[in-house]
Structure formats: C-alpha cells, structure tokens
Amino acid sequence: MGFSNTLEVLASGMKSQSQRLRHVSENIANADTPGYRRKMVSFEAMVKAGEKSGAVQLGPVQLDQSDLPKVHDPSHPLASETGHYDGSNVDLLIELADAREAQRSYEANLKMFEQTRKMSNKLNEIMRQ
Template sequence: MGDLLKSMTVSASGLMAQAQRLNVVSQNIANADTPGYQRKQSEFQQMFDTFDGSDGVAVLKISLDDSPFKKIYDPTHPLADTTGNYDGSNVNTMIEVADAREAQRSYEANLRSFDNARQMSRSLLELLKR
C-alpha cells in the first residue's frame, strides 16, 4: 500500500509542476504582443521526500529568457526611437504552443498514473475487507 501512496505523491507533484508550467506558458502567450516583454521559462528540479522516501518534481524557479527582442519598425508608435524602431517581445508563439502541448500531455500522463494508483488502492482495500 505504501508504494501506491508514493506513486500517487509522485504523480501529484508532476501535476502541480505541469500546471505551473502551463500558467507560465499562458502568460507568455498573453503578452506576446507587449513591447519589451521578456519570455518566462520554468525550471524543474527533482525533489526527494525524506518523510516517505518518494521522489517528485517541482518548479525550481521561473527565469527570464535572455534572447534578443524583436525589432519592430513603426515610426508612429510612442515607444519608437529616432529610427522608427522599438523593441517587441522575445516570445515565439510557435514555441509556446509546443510547450503548452508538451505540458498538457505530461499533465494528462500524470493524471492517468494518479488515477491508476488510486484504483489499485481501492481494489486492494476491497480485497483486504474480505
């Protein structure tokens, strides 16, 4: 029974980490057209719980991407310099959509794993009742 609970703990940590990743990706997509917006990235770290001996994953930190900003030519824009250019964001929506899809699939895999462990725990408890 303990191993099933450990697997549920690991799956739950994966669910939380991927939910945080999806939150960061959605912020990036929402601000893709905001001038000067820097893309955010989630960095994961393996966690070890000394209480029950289970592993897991957590978001270590959210860092800013230091790739260059897109230069946009629009002399009428209030942020434009003397050459008519201003800094757009460094968000690539294709990368964000791919990251969102990967995070979604990882979330779903963790959810299926959690649900399988829950069903096995329930079946084990029913067997022990007999």
C-alpha cells in the same frame, strides 16, 4: 514505493505541469507586449529526508535573454528617433508546443493517478474479505 508515495509523485507532476502551463499562457498573452521577455521554467527533483522522493517541483522562473527583435513603427509611443522599439522574444510556435507537451504530461500523470487509486481501492476490498 507505496501507493501513497506514488500518488504524491504523480500529484507533484500534475501541479508542476499546471504551473508550467500558466507561464506558457502568460507568454502567449504577452507575445505582442513591447520589451516582454519569455518566461522559462525547469523542473527540480524534490528532496525528502535527504533523499530524492521522485516528486518534482518547478524551479525558479528565468527570463529568456535572447535579443529582443527591433520593430519599425514610427507612430508607436515607445519608438525611438529612428522609429524602432523593442518587441517581444516570444515565439508562438514554441509556446504552443510547450503548452501541448505540458497538457499531455498532465494527462499522463492524471491517468496514472487514477489507475493507482483504483488499484489501492481494489487492494482494500481484497484485504476486507
């Protein structure tokens, strides 16, 4: 694997983690939105010329189909005759853990990207001599 391919793989990891973090942020922002279903993402291997390149991309966004909690608040405009409405299935603890994982993975890819770039520059210097 050459330097350019390594940089491509690392850049795809950073892009995918930043997109993942965007979805986590949307989940956190909508944690109190009635009827909101948590967005979940997965990663897929990218295929180039019929073979896996080592790069990743975000797969399709899926909505968490777990039951929505019933919230009792008769004064809420969405409440039924019984005084209940569907809450959100976002668990802030899970979202914060996902955000931390995405952040750390992004940072690890960034450090490797920087190291690879430095090694490439050093190799170019050596070859010029």
